[in-house]
Amino acid sequence: MSTILFFLPFLLLFAVLAIYAERKVSAFIQDRYGPMEVGYYGILQTVADLVKLLQKEDIVPTKADRKLFLIAPILVFTFVFAGFAVVPVTSGWEGAPIQTGVFFLLAIVSLDTIGIIMAGWASNNKYSLFGAMRSAAQIISYEVPLTLSVLSVVMISQTLDLQQISIQQGVHAVGQETNYLFGIKALGIDVTEIGGFLTWNVFRVPILFITWIIFFITSLAESNRAPFDLPEAESELVAGFQTEYSGFRWSLLMLAEYGMMLLVSFLGVILFLGSWNSPLPNIGSVRLADWTTGEIGTLSGHLWSAFWLIAKALLMVLIQIWVRWTYPRIRIDQLMSVGWKYLTPIALFVLLIAAVWRLFMI
Amino acid sequence: MENEQISAFGEVLIFLIGGCVFVLGGLFSSKLIHPHRPNAQKLESYESGEQPIGSGWSRFNIRFYVVALLFLLFEVEIVFVFPWATVFGNADYIEATDGLWGWFSIIEMFVFIFILALGLAYAWVKGYLEWPKANVTPSDFKSPVPQGLYDNINKKYQSTKS
Numbered sequence: 142m143s144t145i146l147f148f149l150p151f152l153l154l155f156a157v158l159a160i161y162a163e164r165k166v167s168a169f170i171q172d173r174y175g176p177m178e179v180g181y182y183g184i185l186q187t188v189a190d191l192v193k194l195l196q197k198e199d200i201v202p203t204k205a206d207r208k209l210f211l212i213a214p215i216l217v218f219t220f221v222f223a224g225f226a227v228v229p230v231t232s233g234w235e236g237a238p239i240q241t242g243v244f245f246l247l248a249i250v251s252l253d254t255i256g257i258i259m260a261g262w263a264s265n266n267k268y269s270l271f272g273a274m275r276s277a278a279q280i281i282s283y284e285v286p287l288t289l290s291v292l293s294v295v296m297i298s299q300t301l302d303l304q305q306i307s308i309q310q311g312v313h314a315v316g317q318e319t320n321y322l323f324g325i326k327a328l329g330i331d332v333t334e335i336g337g338f339l340t341w342n343v344f345r346v347p348i349l350f351i352t353w354i355i356f357f358i359t360s361l362a363e364s365n366r367a368p369f370d371l372p373e374a375e376s377e378l379v380a381g382f383q384t385e386y387s388g389f390r391w392s393l394l395m396l397a398e399y400g401m402m403l404l405v406s407f408l409g410v411i412l413f414l415g416s417w418n419s420p421l422p423n424i425g426s427v428r429l430a431d432w433t434t435g436e437i438g439t440l441s442g443h444l445w446s447a448f449w450l451i452a453k454a455l456l457m458v459l460i461q462i463w464v465r466w467t468y469p470r471i472r473i474d475q476l477m478s479v480g481w482k483y484l485t486p487i488a489l490f491v492l493l494i495a496a497v498w499r500l501f502m503i
Numbered sequence: 504m505e506n507e508q509i510s511a512f513g514e515v516l517i518f519l520i521g522g523c524v525f526v527l528g529g530l531f532s533s534k535l536i537h538p539h540r541p542n543a544q545k546l547e548s549y550e551s552g553e554q555p556i557g558s559g560w561s562r563f564n565i566r567f568y569v570v571a572l573l574f575l576l577f578e579v580e581i582v583f584v585f586p587w588a589t590v591f592g593n594a595d596y597i598e599a600t601d602g603l604w605g606w607f608s609i610i611e612m613f614v615f616i617f618i619l620a621l622g623l624a625y626a627w628v629k630g631y632l633e634w635p636k637a638n639v640t641p642s643d644f645k646s647p648v649p650q651g652l653y654d655n656i657n658k659k660y661q662s663t664k665s
Binding site: 144195196197214218222223227240264271277282288388389390473474477482496 | 511512513514515517518519521522523525526527529530532533534536537538539540541545546547548549550551555558559560561563564567570571573574577578581584585588589590591592593594597602605606609612613616620623627632633634635636
């Protein structure tokens with residue numbers, strides 16, 4: 142059964158709720174109420190907005206390159222959506238069983254840049270063009286540390302399959318993989334049976350914690366979120382590459398942005414934070430990890446693993462929203478120097494440490 | 504489920520097609536209900552309410568190309584590192600070669616990454632990573648307000664804060 146049955150409805154539901162959450166969180170951070178009129182506590186505000194967007198006129202400027210202008214949002218959305226193809230949903234329901242899963246995901250998500258450049262160029266508008274160039278420069282600059290941090294995890298797990306990476310990080314790894322405390326075999330403490338958060342990648346190999354921080358920062362930049370939302374810096378570029386878009390076509394670009402947020406959150410959780418595994422460890426005869434993970438393929442296994450994966454991913458999205466309303470936007474020269482002078486060298490260095498760590502794990 | 508063995512990339516195709524169908528369906532239903540009343544002003548390029556001047560396809564900073572080149576350098580490196588990353592720590596190989604496999608492949612890869620890191624260092628030293636900054640020169644305007652007043656205010660609020 143293809144995971145599209147889950148991800149398409151879930152992405153829509155997520156976008157509706159995340160936009161509502163974004164507005165409420167921003168409101169509470171800024172000490173106001175946010176939407177309150179539509180539905181109980183304003184919960185239907187996003188639905189109302191969506192209905193409004195559907196009815197809006199689809200304006201294509203005369204000067205724009207019509208064909209590219211119309212295709213670009215479709216491409217942007219489709220490529221982000223295709224990234225979900227390899228993401229597992231539960232312990233028994235994996236995505237497309239591609240052996241090179243992570244690699245495929247990174248590759249198809251980078252195609253997004255083409256859609257953005259296309260949108261910016263086709264608009265024939267100065268704001269759009271600058272926004273698109275900035276966006277492309279930002280995405281490709283941060284792609285490097287992002288990929289390097291993913292690579293660190295791949296080196297530890299020795300596989301590119303997201304479902305395999307997930308299995309390694311919990312109690313289901315018994316018999317396949319031996320997890321030692323902090324990944325150091327010399328300590329001689331076998332935690333495979335204990336499971337819980339101790340076998341999550343960030344604890345299994347503590348150096349991955351630094352990698353995770355790099356991953357989180359770059360994932361913000363990849364999804365064009367504040368403090369890296371220069372491409373749509375509204376005080377100077379109006380809306381960046383989206384300036385000329387209106388109506389449903391614009392909402393597709395927005396949907397792609399939220400889809401990207403969700404995708405990088407899922408990826409971060411799967412790679413670093415134990416995927417669909419429970420955070421509760423087995424303590425002696427109190428088998429908390431076993432109870433809250435369930436057997437692969439059973440109903441409880443499906444429910445528990447879906448619950449943990451989605452809960453963790455949504456928590457990461459909440460942190461992304463929180464970051465957006467806490468930090469000011471950075472300047473483009475700061476953006477470039479953070480990406481190239483700090484994150485990339487640190488990611489390279491951590492990569493080397495992770496490589497050596499792997500040899501001490503086995 | 505067994506009799507519909509869809510190959511792995513077939514599922515990706517389902518996602519691509521599903522995404523397109525969803526998007527086109529949405530655009531179609533939007534087309535059914537949205538108005539279509541274009542006029543010259545509406546179809547003009549947006550330039551904050553001004554009459555747009557010149558073409559939107561203007562020149563942009565050459566530095567974006569340098570960034571693209573650097574990206575290419577690293578992406579090529581990463582493409583080579585990915586296959587290595589999945590085999591260098593293989594427990595069976597390491598056992599069979601008495602640990603030699605792991606250390607040997609790591610040293611090889613370190614040399615490779617070091618050479619590429621030199622590329623980044625070169626670009627850094629050459630200043631390609633610097634973005635032009637606005638050169639703000641302090642104006643020679645002589646304020647009639649003596650500097651001491653500002654300092655006093657700053658000092659006052661500093662002391663109350665701490």
